[in-house]
Amino acid sequence: MNVIELTQALVRIPSENPNGTEAEMAKFVSDWLAQLPGADVEVLDVLPGRPNVIGRLKGKSSGRPLALLAHMDTVPVGANWTERPFGGDIHDGKLFGRGSCDMKSGLAVAMMAFANACNRKEQPSQDIIIGATMDEEGTRMLGVNALVDWGVLGKDAFVIATEPSDLTISIAHKGLLWAELSVKGKAAHAGNPHFGADAIRCAAEFIHHFGAAIRALPHNHPALGKATATFSRISGGIKTNVVPDTASMEMDVRLPPPMTLQDVHNMISTSARASETAV
Numbered sequence: 001m002n003v004i005e006l007t008q009a010l011v012r013i014p015s016e017n018p019n020g021t022e023a024e025m026a027k028f029v030s031d032w033l034a035q036l037p038g039a040d041v042e043v044l045d046v047l048p049g050r051p052n053v054i055g056r057l058k059g060k061s062s063g064r065p066l067a068l069l070a071h072m073d074t075v076p077v078g079a080n081w082t083e084r085p086f087g088g089d090i091h092d093g094k095l096f097g098r099g100s101c102d103m104k105s106g107l108a109v110a111m112m113a114f115a116n117a118c119n120r121k122e123q124p125s126q127d128i129i130i131g132a133t134m135d136e137e138g139t140r141m142l143g144v145n146a147l148v149d150w151g152v153l154g155k156d157a158f159v160i161a162t163e164p165s166d167l168t169i170s171i172a173h174k175g176l177l178w179a180e181l182s183v184k185g186k187a188a189h190a191g192n193p194h195f196g197a198d199a200i201r202c203a204a205e206f207i208h209h210f211g212a213a214i215r216a217l218p219h220n221h222p223a224l225g226k227a228t229a230t231f232s233r234i235s236g237g238i239k240t241n242v243v244p245d246t247a248s249m250e251m252d253v254r255l256p257p258p259m260t261l262q263d264v265h266n267m268i269s270t271s272a273r274a275s276e277t278a279v
Contacts (some may be wrong), residue, residue, distance in 0.1 A: 003112045004095070006032075008088035010104035011097035017073035022134040026051045026070040029132045030109065036118035046146045048212065048229075050134045054152055057118055060125040067129040067153055068114055069161045070107035071136030071143060074099035106162030107132060129157075139178060172223045175255035179265050181206070181272075183236070185279075187245035196243030198279060200236045205248040205275035207231050213267045221256035228254045 001010070015025040026043055033055040034041045042054045053072075059065070075098075077085045078247045083096035090096070095105070114130040131152060133143030147153045188196025214229045230250055236247030253264050 003108050004090075004113045004124055005110040005112060007095060007100065007105045008090075008097075010108055011088035011100050012086050012096070015073050015099070016076045017075055017135060017137040022072040022271045023049050023052050024133075025130070026053050029053045029072065029107070031115065032271065033130065034272050036115050038123075039114070044146075044150070046134055046142050050142075051143050052134055052143050053130075053132040054145055054147070055130040055132075057114065057124060057128040059124045059128065061126060062236055063126040064156045064158055065127040065129055066106055066124075067131060067159045068110040069133070069144065069147075069153075070103055070110040070163075071133045073134055073137050073179050074102065074142075074206070076105070080150050095118045101164050103136075103163055106164060110160075110162045115231075129153075172221065172257070173226050174227075175203065175259065175261070176254045177184065177255065179251050179253065179268065180224075181251065181268070183245070183247040183249075185245045185247070187238075188243040190241040190243055193243050196245070198243050199247040202275050202279045203234060203236065204250055205279060206249070207234075208250075209271040209274045210267060213271060217259070219256050219259055224256040227256055227259055 009028070010025070013025050013028055014020055015022045025103065025238055028266045030041050030043045030053045033039050033053065036055075036059050040056045040058070044054065045051045050151050077098050080141060083091075085098045088095065088097045088100070097104075110132075114128060119127050129152065131144070131147050133147065135142040136144065146152075153159065159187060181203075183199040183206070185197035185199030185202060186195075188194075210229060214227050217227050230253075231249055232249050233250040234247065237244035255261070
């Protein structure tokens with residue numbers, strides 16, 4: 001089986017998140033890795049029926065390990081496919097199917113690289129690890145966090161994540177913060193809006209202030225660029241002629257070095273205070 005055939009086999013196993021689980025994928029990956037000479041393979045549940053697969057090839061020393069990292073889950077299939085979403089079919093030199101890019105092809109590459117190391121006659125100088133993780137497409141990335149919590153990935157690990165990157169080697173990655181924000185106002189009839197407090201307008205003010213704060217940041221990493229904020233969901237209100245007393249938002253903030261999570265929390269607090277006074 002070559003890497004293209006392996007990718008096809010992986011694409012043909014549904015592993016949508018949140019519409020399914022990675023269990024069938026984990027079984028395929030673990031069975032495939034277990035056939036390799038010298039490979040020690042574990043399947044460990046992060047959540048019931050949703051495991052990580054960990055393969056390890058022991059090295060000569062306990063020095064800095066090399067870890068190949070890839071996730072098994074995909075986003076949901078969605079609609080309007082013109083090809084079979086789990087077909088793994090190839091047309092005009094392109095492989096079609098959910099996850100063929102992100103990231104079952106990357107998982108196949110990691111598996112093949114690990115297999116090549118196992119099939120060499122010479123033992124590697126340090127441990128080589130492959131981690132096939134669950135829930136990368138989820139809200140908490142539970143799979144890779146479990147690898148850290150379990151001590152599989154320590155601070156000294158040299159990690160290669162085989163995510164799609166247009167064949168460009170990336171040596172840095174933005175940090176990520178997802179935030180859910182709730183706004184409480186006061187309902188009133190829209191004919192007399194001054195008796196109420198418009199939660200949606202307050203949310204809009206927050207978006208304005210936070211967006212301005214992000215754009216004003218001086219950070220501009222040479223490889224990663226500037227910080228960004230995306231307000232990906234917003235909802236609120238109950239009726240056209242009622243001042244909305246609630247609103248909720250979800251936002252995605254990407255942080256280049258040297259930004260920290262505390263910096264973002266401070267910006268959220270400052271923008272929230274400014275939004276209250278503007279309504």
